Amino acid sequence: MTSFEEQLHTSAQTVSLSQQEREEMRAYLAEYQSHMPRRGIGAVEASHGLKSGFGVRNLFGFARARGMAWTMAGLLLMTTSGITYAAESAVPGDILHGLKVNVNEEVVRAFSFGAEARMLWEARRAERRLEEAGKLAATGALTPERERQVAEQFERHIERVSEQTAVLGADDPARADDVNNLLENAFSAHEAILVSLAIEEQLSAESVKALASRVRGVAREFRRVQSQTEEVLAVAGEALEEEDEQSTFSELPVYDQRIMVQRMREGAEKSLRTAENRVTRMSLISDRDLSTSKARLTEIRAVHEQARANYTAGELELSYARYKAVRSVSDRLTRFLDAQRNLAIDALSLDLAEELLFAQGTTEEGVSQIATLVFDTLDEKKATVEESISALSMEEVLGELAESDRAEVESLLKRARALVVRATLAEQTDDTDEAARFYVHAEEVLEDVRTILLSPRSTDESSEEHDRKESDEHDRSDEEGVELDEKPENQHATGTVSITQVFKDGIHTLQGVLDDVCEVEATVSSEESGLVVRLTRTETEEDTDACERANPGEFTATIEAPQNDALTEVYVDEVEVPHRVVTYDDMKTNDSDIIPEDDKEKQSSAPLRGYRATNELVNRMIDDLKNAL
Amino acid sequence: MDQEQQFLQAFDDHADELFRHAYFRVSNRETARDLVQDAYTKVWEYVAKGNTVEQFRPFLYRTLNNVIIDEYRKRRTESLDTILAEEGVHEMRFDELVTGGKDEHEFALDAGQVHDLLATLPEHYRRVVVLRFIDELQPQEIAEMIGESVNVVSVRIHRGIASLKKEYARRMSDTQSP
Structure with missing residues (x-):
């Protein structure tokens, strides 16, 4: 007689995986191993919050599973396995991009079991399209045609995501809700990245903006389909599609609430670690300014601590909301850092991170005030x-x-x-x-x-140099017992040439006055060091007493040069002399500077003549500035 | 053999039994397959972080068990409290719980019947019965895996088997009644 237990065991042994199932699963795991090698042996991290896809090195199992139609493709790829990996970096327009989208990514899709896995993978594919568009835009290569191609593929992936959302939602609405939140967050980050690119890369601006608009629509759709069962703190004024949506977190049994908080905490801490690792790595491999990112991390950590305290105090709903905020903002920060590294843009500054505001205690009323400030x-x-x-x-x-x-x-x-x-x-x-x-x-x-x-904060280098030299000159004069001429206010030390530099319509205009000279010719050239002015006295000093020029010593030179070209050297008769570029502050006028028409003595002072000559221009520029402000 | 090779060897050696375990736990073939793949994936992720697994079989079973619990939580077919609540148990030795003797009937079960019968058990009974009689783990091993005492495991096995027999007998009498 066979016991019940023996029968139980014996009969159950007939249940097993089919040969095909074993082979498919083994191939998947082997590929997963190659994609995620053991740390210390060429480990590669996924660059984004969602798991990245991986190329296919061994298509034998796949080819067998899919029949002879794939065998030729499989053999071809087996003999040139490097191609499948090279395809991973392809962008639209590249020869291998079709391989990347239609083979590599489809293989991963075939091995993705379950609605959630497929949903996340299709969303990841959609992100890959956006990253490709970003790379194209960063090189000015995102033409309208390529943008359309990217947009079509993007929409296709989003359709598949939506299909799987329906499947997952029917089975597990809470999990579907959470995944939708992840995806909304991801695409919101991509919208900011694309907008930042559009501003930075004028050549592709319209195409990028068009794509950003599509991405925003997608993010909004993910937000719309999210059930509000886990929405604890609503952003003030956000439109809710379903009128009866309200938080039901508090209606769950306490045990379930704790489970949800623990899950969200795990997700939050994982996202935070990823963001921290990203900041650390970037600080080691690049010299980019990461101060904003680090400040954001500090804010996130503060909210994380609050969430932990809330959990300990039994404030589960608040803890959940804060952990969720930590996860969302950390995920976006990671994406922004990747965009900063890969595309040299700063999208973080476009992220309002309002979840942190709420999580830090800003009330809904406070946000309402922000939203409806002082305008109608x-x-x-x-x-x-x-x-x-x-x-x-x-x-x-x-x-x-x-x-x-x-x-x-x-x-x-x-x-x-x-x-x-x-x-x-x-x-x-x-x-x-x-x-x-x-x-x-x-x-x-x-x-x-x-x-x-x-209140400009920077000081001009040449003025510092001038001050030092003026001090030196004064000291030397004292030693030599030479009396210096009394200098009117704002007048510069003898020997220093004061020059005003104005840039307009692509042309630099340099003007100044050379002391004790009747007539001077001026030329300006653009050299490696910058703009160089060369002054040549065409009348000697002896002649200046009889100078009949209305404005002796004055000179003007113009040159078409880039805006950022600065005046670096001034030569008088082939001898370099100290110079000072006169700025707004220097050219402020006051009553003591106004010289009466009949005061010939003062009229003859060269620096004041120089100021007089530029006053008209200065006053016009100051007026423009005031009008602009 | 390095960890990479051991991992794939562990698949070759244990994939079937893990699948079997998952199948009788969740009563759905496709879900069971997904869960087994998830379990292997998680184990590899653990190894990939630089950790070393000495014994893959128990590690895989523990991971699979956790994955299955997550699956049940998603489904919410039973109250979480029920699944994880401790039962009031008495001190009993496993030996005394081994079935046999005059209560034995003649049993002839096929895999389908096993599947259907197990599906009638509450999860916390089903788990230990599957681990004991399908996976052939000893009570001590089961206790370590699920984090319960051996006594609790023993009682659950006993009650689970008793329930299965009762259900089997009821079905047999239903088929035989006029």
Whole structure:
């Protein structure tokens, strides 16, 4: 007699994997091994939050599984296995891009079991299309035709994601909701990256903006289909499609709440570690400024600590929301860092990271105030911001700034423009409150620009040099007992040539006055070191007493040269002399500088004659600046 | 043999039994296959981080068990509290729980019947019965795997088998009744 237990065992042994199932699974695992080698032996990290795809080295199992039709393709690829790996870096237009999309990625898809795995893989494929578009845009190669090609493939992947979303949602709505949140976050980051690219790479701007608009639509769709069962803290004013959506987290049994918090914590900590590792790696391999990224990490860690404290205190709903914020912002930070490394753009500055605001305790009311600030309509705010950007971008405003200030202002203006683009895209998808927040942030950036313009922080190098030399000159004079002429205010030391440099319409105009000279010829050339002015006295000093020129010693030289070319050397009769480029501050006029027409003695002072000659130009520039502000 | 080779060898040696285990736990072939692949993937990820697995079989079983629990949590076919709650158990030796003797009937089960019968068990019983009589793990090994005491494991095995027999008998009487 056979016991029940023996029968149980014996009968169960007949259940096993089929030969095909074994081979497919083994091939998948072998490929997974090669994609993720053991650490210390050429480990490669996935570059994004979602697992990246991997090329196919051995197609034998795949070919057998799929029948003879694949055998030839498989053999071809086996003999040239390096091609499949080379295909991984292909972009639209490359010969191997078709292999990448239609073979490599399809293989992974075939081995992805389960709705969630397929959903995530198709989303990853969609991200790969966007990354390819970014690479093309960064080299100015994203033509409208290629943008259409990328967009078509992108849409196809998103359709498949949606199909799997329906499958997963029917089986596990909570898990589908969470995956949709991950994907919404991912594509929101890509939108910011594309907008940043559009501002940076003018050649491909329209194509990139078109793609950014599509991506925004996708992100919004993921947000829309998310069930609100895990939405704890709603962003003020965000449109909710289903009127009856409300948080049901608190309705779950406490045990289930804890499980959800623990899962979210795992995800959050994994995302945070990835972001931290990315910052560490970039700080080691590049000299890029990572201060903003590090500051963002500090904010994220603070929220993470709060989440942990909430969990300990039994505040599960709040803990869950904060861990979720940590995960979202960390995932986006990782993507922004990758874009910074691969595309040399700063998309992080376009990310408002409002989840952190909420998570840090900013109330819903506070966000409402941000959204509806001091303007009546969105259109008015948009017009105001765009006008300000135009005015502050004028060359008359920027041209007088020192190099470092100018660089900072231009960077801020780029950021403001990018925020306006994001706002425009948000308006197109009826996210008016989000658009408003982007405009508000753009306005804050422009305030920073105005601050710099009103109080330039950089000092001119040549003026420092001048001050040192003036001090030396004065000391030497004292030693030699030579009385120095009394200098009017703002007058420079003898021997230093003061030159004003103005750039407009592609032309530099350099003007100044050479002391004790009647007539001087001036030439300017663009050399390796910068602009070089050469002054040649055509009338000797003896002749100056009888100089009949209205403005003796004055000279003007012009040259067509790049805007950033600075005046570096001045020669008088082939001898280099110290010089000083006169800036706005130096040219401020006051009553004591105004010389009466009949005061011949003062009229004859060369530096003052120089100031008089440039006053008209200076006053016009100051007026322009005031009007712009 | 390095870890990479051991891992693939572990697949060759244990994939079937792991699949069998998963199949009788979740009662669905495709899901069972997915779960086994997930388990192997997770184990490799663990190894890829630089860790070393000395004994792949118990490690795989533990990982598969966790993956299956996650699967059940998703499904929420039973209350989580029920699945993981400790039962009030008495001190009993496993030997005393070995079935046999006058309560034995003549059994002739096929795989399909095994599958159907196991599906009637609550998960916390099904798990230990599968581990004991299909995977042939000893109670001590099962206890280490699922983090319970040997006594708890023994009682669950006993109650699980008893329940299966009862269900089997009920079905047999249903088929034989006029």
